[in-house]
Amino acid sequence: MNAALQNNATTAMKLEGVSKLYGPVKALDNVSxxxxxxxxxxxxxxxxxxxxxxxxxxxxxxxxxAGRLLIDGRDMTGVPPQKRNIGMMFQDYALFPHMTVLENIxxxxxxxxIKRAEREKRSMQMLEIVGLAHCxxxxxxxxxxxxxxxxxxxxxxxxxxxxxxxxxxxAALDKKLRGQMQIEIxxxxxxxxxxxxxxxxxxxxxxxxxxxxAIFKDGRLEQIGSPHExxxxxxxxxxxxxxGEANLLHGKARITPDGVVVEGDGWNVSLPKEDPRGQxxxxxxxxxxxLRPERIRAVAAGSPGVNAGEGVIEDKIYLGVEYRLVVRMxxxxxxxxxxxxVTAISGMTAGDRIGMAWAPDDIVIIGx
Amino acid sequence: MDRLRRALFWLIVGLTALFLLLPTLIIVPMSFTTTxxxxxxxxxxxxxxxxxxxxxxxxxSALINSLVVAIAAAALATVxxxxxxxxxxxxxxxxxxxxxxxxxxxxxxxxxxxAVGMYMVFSGWGLVATRLGLVLAHTVLAIxxxxxxVLASAGMVNPSLVPASLGLGASRWFTFxxxxxxxxxxxxxxxxxxxxITSWDEVxxxxxxxxxxxxxxxxxxxxxxxxxxDPATAAVAAILILLSALGVLxxxxxxxxxx
Amino acid sequence: xxVSAQDGAVPVSARAPWPFRVPTAFWLIAPAVLFLALFxxxxxxxxxxxxxxxxxxxxxxxxxxxxxxxRVIGETFRVSLIVTAVTVAVxxxxxxxxxxxxxxxxxxxxxxxxxxxxVSLLLRSFSWIVxxxxxxxxxxxxxxxxxxEKPIRLIRTPFGVMIGMVHxxxxxAVLPLYTVMKKIDLRLVEASSICGASWLKGFIRIYFPLxxxxxxxxxxxxxxxxxxxxxxxxxxxxxxxMMIAQMIAGQFNEQLNFGLGAALAVVxxxxxAIAFGLFxxxxxxxxxxxxxxxxx
Numbered sequence: 018m019n020a021a022l023q024n025n026a027t028t029a030m031k032l033e034g035v036s037k038l039y040g041p042v043k044a045l046d047n048v049s050x051x052x053x054x055x056x057x058x059x060x061x062x063x064x065x066x067x068x069x070x071x072x073x074x075x076x077x078x079x080x081x082x083a084g085r086l087l088i089d090g091r092d093m094t095g096v097p098p099q100k101r102n103i104g105m106m107f108q109d110y111a112l113f114p115h116m117t118v119l120e121n122i123x124x125x126x127x128x129x130x131i132k133r134a135e136r137e138k139r140s141m142q143m144l145e146i147v148g149l150a151h152c153x154x155x156x157x158x159x160x161x162x163x164x165x166x167x168x169x170x171x172x173x174x175x176x177x178x179x180x181x182x183x184x185x186x187x188a189a190l191d192k193k194l195r196g197q198m199q200i201e202i203x204x205x206x207x208x209x210x211x212x213x214x215x216x217x218x219x220x221x222x223x224x225x226x227x228x229x230x231a232i233f234k235d236g237r238l239e240q241i242g243s244p245h246e247x248x249x250x251x252x253x254x255x256x257x258x259x260x261g262e263a264n265l266l267h268g269k270a271r272i273t274p275d276g277v278v279v280e281g282d283g284w285n286v287s288l289p290k291e292d293p294r295g296q297x298x299x300x301x302x303x304x305x306x307x308l309r310p311e312r313i314r315a316v317a318a319g320s321p322g323v324n325a326g327e328g329v330i331e332d333k334i335y336l337g338v339e340y341r342l343v344v345r346m347x348x349x350x351x352x353x354x355x356x357x358x359v360t361a362i363s364g365m366t367a368g369d370r371i372g373m374a375w376a377p378d379d380i381v382i383i384g385x
Numbered sequence: 386m387d388r389l390r391r392a393l394f395w396l397i398v399g400l401t402a403l404f405l406l407l408p409t410l411i412i413v414p415m416s417f418t419t420t421x422x423x424x425x426x427x428x429x430x431x432x433x434x435x436x437x438x439x440x441x442x443x444x445x446s447a448l449i450n451s452l453v454v455a456i457a458a459a460a461l462a463t464v465x466x467x468x469x470x471x472x473x474x475x476x477x478x479x480x481x482x483x484x485x486x487x488x489x490x491x492x493x494x495x496x497x498x499x500a501v502g503m504y505m506v507f508s509g510w511g512l513v514a515t516r517l518g519l520v521l522a523h524t525v526l527a528i529x530x531x532x533x534x535v536l537a538s539a540g541m542v543n544p545s546l547v548p549a550s551l552g553l554g555a556s557r558w559f560t561f562x563x564x565x566x567x568x569x570x571x572x573x574x575x576x577x578x579x580x581x582i583t584s585w586d587e588v589x590x591x592x593x594x595x596x597x598x599x600x601x602x603x604x605x606x607x608x609x610x611x612x613x614x615d616p617a618t619a620a621v622a623a624i625l626i627l628l629s630a631l632g633v634l635x636x637x638x639x640x641x642x643x644x
Numbered sequence: 645x646x647v648s649a650q651d652g653a654v655p656v657s658a659r660a661p662w663p664f665r666v667p668t669a670f671w672l673i674a675p676a677v678l679f680l681a682l683f684x685x686x687x688x689x690x691x692x693x694x695x696x697x698x699x700x701x702x703x704x705x706x707x708x709x710x711x712x713x714x715r716v717i718g719e720t721f722r723v724s725l726i727v728t729a730v731t732v733a734v735x736x737x738x739x740x741x742x743x744x745x746x747x748x749x750x751x752x753x754x755x756x757x758x759x760x761x762x763v764s765l766l767l768r769s770f771s772w773i774v775x776x777x778x779x780x781x782x783x784x785x786x787x788x789x790x791x792x793e794k795p796i797r798l799i800r801t802p803f804g805v806m807i808g809m810v811h812x813x814x815x816x817a818v819l820p821l822y823t824v825m826k827k828i829d830l831r832l833v834e835a836s837s838i839c840g841a842s843w844l845k846g847f848i849r850i851y852f853p854l855x856x857x858x859x860x861x862x863x864x865x866x867x868x869x870x871x872x873x874x875x876x877x878x879x880x881x882x883x884x885x886m887m888i889a890q891m892i893a894g895q896f897n898e899q900l901n902f903g904l905g906a907a908l909a910v911v912x913x914x915x916x917a918i919a920f921g922l923f924x925x926x927x928x929x930x931x932x933x934x935x936x937x938x939x940x
Contacts, residue, residue, distance in 0.1 A: 076838055097387070098837040111835035115853050124849075128840035172839065390843070398741040401734055402756040405814060408771035409763050411781065415774065423774045425781045469676035472669035488676060491684055495872025495916055497889040498909045501896050502687030505694060505906070525684045528676060586764030589874055593896070603766050610770050610879060619774075622767045633762050 028090075029054045029212045030075070030180055035084035037070050037236075044070040045081070046236040052180070057206060057213045059223040061259070062233030071233070072182055072216045077101050089179055099128070104173030104211075105182040109189050110165050112157040118144070118168050119153040125176040143171040146205060163194050170202060174209055181206065183215035187222055199225045220260055232256050254383055257307040264313075264352035270304040270382075279304045279382060283347035284326025284373075286380050305383040310353040312379035315342070315361045318370040325374040328352070330367050344371060412626060416619035423614050434620040444605060444621070451601040454516055455584040458523035462580040465524070466531030467573050471565075473532070474539040492529040496589040499525070504593040514596035522590045527580035534579060538572025575636035582632050585625070688913070695907035703907035713891070717911070720888040723802065723877075724870035727809045731817045731866045732859060734810065739821035739858070744830060761815040769879040772808045773799055776880070805881040809873055816869060817862040824858030857927065864923040871916055888912050 030052040037045040045067045052058055060068035073079045074086065077098035086093045093101060104125070112121050122140040131139075144150045147167040157165055166186070173181050186202060187195045203226045206213050217223055223230045224244045231241040232255075240247060240256045251257035254265055268281035276290040286306050318327055328344040331351065340362045342354040354373065356362055365371060411425045419429035438444045469488060473481065491499070503522050504513065512518030542565070550560040588603035595604055602621065609618045695703055707713045742753045760768060775781050776798035783795040798804050828851065836846035874889035881887075886894075888908060895905030 076834075078834055098834070099840050099842055101838075102840075103838060105835070105838045107831055107835055109831075111829065111831045113832060113835070113850055124836070124841070125839035127849075128836075128842075128845060176840070387843070394737060394741070397737050398745075398753070401738045401814075402753060404734075404811065405756050405760050408768045408775060408811065409760050411775065412767065412771050422779075424779070425774060465676045465679055468672040472672035476669045478669070484673060484677060487680055487685070491680070493868065493916070493920055494684075494688075495874075495889060495912055497872060497874045497892050498691070498913050499684070499687065501892060501905060501909050502691045503683070504896065505902065506683075506687040506690050521683050525680060528680065532676075582762070586766065588764075588766050592893075603764065606766055606770065607875075610766075610773065614773065614777075618770065622770060625767060626763055629762050629764070633758075 027053050031087040033085040035074060035081045035086060037074060037079065038082045043236045048238045050231055050238060050241050052212060052214060054212055055210055056228040057226060058229050058231060059215045059217060059227040060231045060233060061217055061220060061223040063218055066233035067236040068216045068233045072184055072214065075214060076103055076105055076182055102179050103182060104178035106169045106173045106184065106186060108185045110169035112165055112168055114157055118155050121168060122171045122175050125172060129176060139175060143175045146208065147171045162190055163198060166190065166198060170205060174211060179212065181211045181213045183213060185216055187219065232259060251307060251381060254305055257381065257383065262310050262353060264308040264310060266306045266308060268304060268306060270302060279306055281348065283328065285323065287323045288377055292377065307381040307383060308352065308375060309379065310355040312375055313354045314374045315354065315356050315358055316372040316374050318372040324377060325372065327370060327372050330365055330369050330371050333365065333367055412619055413623045416616055416623045418616050421615060423616055423619060434616045438617050438620050447600055447602045447605045450516065450599055451585060454519045454523060454601060455581050457520040458527055458584040459577050459581040461520065461524045462527035462531050463573060463577040466528045466576060467535050470532045470535035471539060474536055488532050489529045491525050500590040500593045503590060507594060513594055514599055516599055518594045519591060519599065522594055523584035523587055526587060527583045530579035530583060531576035534576035535569060535572040538569045542568045578632045578636040582629055691906040691909050694903055695910050697903055703904050706904060707907055707911060716886055716888055716891050719885065720871060723805065723887060724867050727806050727813065727870050728863050728867040731810050731813045732863050735814055735817035735821055735862060739818045739825050742822045743825035757815050757818055765812050766875055768811060769808050769876045772880055776804050799880055800882040802881065802885045805877045805885060808876040808880045809870060812876060813866045813869060817866045820861035820865060821858040825855055828854045860926040861923065864919060864926060868916055868919040868923065871919065872912060
């Protein structure tokens with residue numbers, strides 16, 4: 018990756034080969050990555066993928082079985098949570114029910130021996146930032162879910178922690194609030210300059226909020242990168258499928274004088290010689306091609322060319338802004354097509370043959 | 386530091402569990418001792434003490450008294466308590482809280498107060514030194530347990546079953562017999578077991594109401610413990626524990642009501 | 645389903661799991677109420693009457709002016725308070741382990757708790773006599789450990805009484821604590837530690853305050869029950885450490901002073917009622933805490 022990462026001044030945290038075993042089960046398997054200061058990193062993955070275990074290891078609630086965790090260059094092995102200077106927003110917020118909002122937010126300052134007057138001043142400032150200054154004297158029970166979340170965020174930020182952890186930040190909110198809070202949390206954490214590690218299984222949330230996303234699967238770090246990188250250059254079928262919508266086509270790769278061609282029954286993909294993705298190919302083996310549904314153009318059937326394919330329309334759904342087609346390929350596999358090309362599609366019906374075309378730039382080949 | 390605290394915590398919890406179990410656990414082994422004094426750990430093994438207890442006329446009559454009184458009190462408390470619990474569960478009426486309070490208050494009244502009060506009243510009615518007197522007194526103590534137990538199981542019956550049965554054309558009595566009663570039966574049965582054990586173990590009231598002819602097993606134990614401690618007492622205690630254990634197993638088989 | 649159209653019947657209460665009408669309810673409750681009125685309420689009222697011969701309060705005067713009675717009442721309070729404090733202190737970690745120790749621990753500790761609960765109090769007091777006597781297991785162990793040289797007197801002492809009482813009260817104290825503790829989310833303690841609090845700080849500021857309703861309930865329950873103890877102090881204590889229940893029994897059995905005994909019984913009844921009233925009040929206060937402070 019980037020050379021700047023080697024510079025300690027920009028590295029907030031570093032995981033070096035961290036593993037966690039529960040008996041024979043590997044909850045975390047040799048995970049390594051770095052967190053840059055001021056960035057918003059999301060750990061994304063299905064349940065049981067190791068993202069939550071990573072978060073709890075960073076917080077200090079569990080000790081890794083192997084590997085090291087460095088925060089600001091300091092080895093955290095054996096350091097209890099209370100000495101890590103980390104802020105955390107819990108999944109259902111874990112607000113102290115017997116304390117007012119102001120006392121809740123002031124608690125991390127209280128534990129750091131800050132005097133009451135100063136504590137209340139700083140807690141109030143934080144409350145203003147999250148827009149709840151009028152709720153200072155309330156108890157958590159008397160507030161809505163969205164308000165509780167902001168209080169939890171304020172409590173996690175008030176002591177200017179080195180790192181802020183968000184555990185499934187949107188899980189306890191209803192769908193309508195989620196979109197709004199995603200943007201709000203992003204703004205607030207940027208405003209105070211926090212370094213954030215979030216955990217979610219919701220790819221949309223990860224895409225909206227993060228500078229970088231770390232994708233987990235079966236305890237392993239599958240790929241880490243900006244949302245754009247992950248979308249454009251997924252390194253595995255899993256990542257391609259997890260980020261955005263993907264059609265995965267399996268075919269045979271062939272190296273030709275002009276470049277690389279991947280072919281299946283009734284479709285092909287061709288990359289010119291100078292394309293770096295094609296140069297990675299050495300063998301002539303199986304390859305997987307990722308085609309994003311919105312990058313497929315519908316064309317007339319019966320004129321197969323280069324970077325094109327054909328199939329039978331199985332379903333055609335009109336969604337207002339676009340059409341969604343399910344197309345059955347010759348080998349029986351199905352792919353999704355999303356198109357706004359009303360003139361091309363409106364005349365087609367289920368059962369018709371359809372031709373499809375794509376540009377080489379819109380294609381990702383996995384399995385090099 | 387953290388590990389030390391945790392070790393200390395579990396040590397305390399373990400010692401507490403030992404403290405809880407110790408007195409119960411030593412009783413049974415002590416009853417097998419061959420010595421004439423109560424010893425723990427016991428010396429040797431003999432069943433003589435059981436033979437002695439079972440063969441003694443006064444223990445036999447006490448055992449019969451205890452059984453008669455406990456069965457009668459359990460039966461009476463179960464019938465009366467179940468009826469009241471059903472009505473309390475199903476209906477709202479004025480003074481319901483008061484009735485509820487009355488039905489449960491024998492549970493929190495100091496037994497000694499009940500004992501002397503009953504002694505005064507029952508002696509006027511000629512009920513002292515009779516089994517009937519003991520039955521009535523123990524029924525008072527047992528009613529709250531039956532009420533609580535039946536209320537708990539009635540609370541778990543789906544209330545729409547009765548209208549459903551009536552809607553299907555069943556008569557009220559038939560519905561009660563075929564729908565309600567089978568569903569609350571676990572509560573009734575474990576209430577009955579509670580009632581039985583309450584009477585079976587009761588000593589304070591019995592001390593005031595019973596005489597030599599009507600005395601129960603707990604009174605015999607009380608007298609033994611106050612005069613001479615011998616392994617025969619442990620043998621009786623072991624028999625009582627065995628019976629309690631049977632009762633508990635029965636009641637847990639019906640349903641866990643206490644939790 | 646609505647059945648009122650069926651046969652013009654009285655509508656059955658919607659909650660009823662059984663099919664009878666309201667007048668039937670009366671006839672179902674009547675036997676229990678009548679029975680308790682006759683054999684429970686009436687004897688208690690009779691005690692009150694006996695304690696106030698001709699409306700005179702002489703017995704109460706006697707109780708509250710005679711040092712020996714005042715001493716016994718004071719002793720009853722003292723023993724009950726100490727026993728309550730010890731019981732709750734011992735019950736607290738035990739209930740904590742039950743609430744947060746996982747399923748196996750919960751099962752084991754519940755069994756350990758319920759076994760003595762089901763064995764009669766008389767038998768357990770008997771067992772403590774055997775354990776605490778000079779040649780008993782406790783003295784044997786203490787001697788074997790080298791802590792003492794010759795047996796120390798444990799029965800017929802206030803210490804013996806307290807051991808026996810704590811043992812009997814422990815299950816009653818653990819259950820309310822456990823009920824409250826199992827509802828406390830341990831993530832609050834995690835939240836406290838990530839906020840920078842030490843274990844002790846988190847316990848004092850977060851866990852303990854949240855467990856207070858359980859502490860109050862179990863303390864008042866233990867205290868209420870302790871006030872009326874009769875068998876345990878009679879078997880494990882000496883006459884000098886008499887508690888009020890023994891004194892009541894003595895007035896009826898030995899002194900044959902029924903009026904005074906009845907007055908003492910009424911005093912105990914009132915004290916118990918007050919303690920139990922506190923129980924209800926404490927529960928109400930603690931339950932409303934943090935719910936509507938802001939609304940006021």
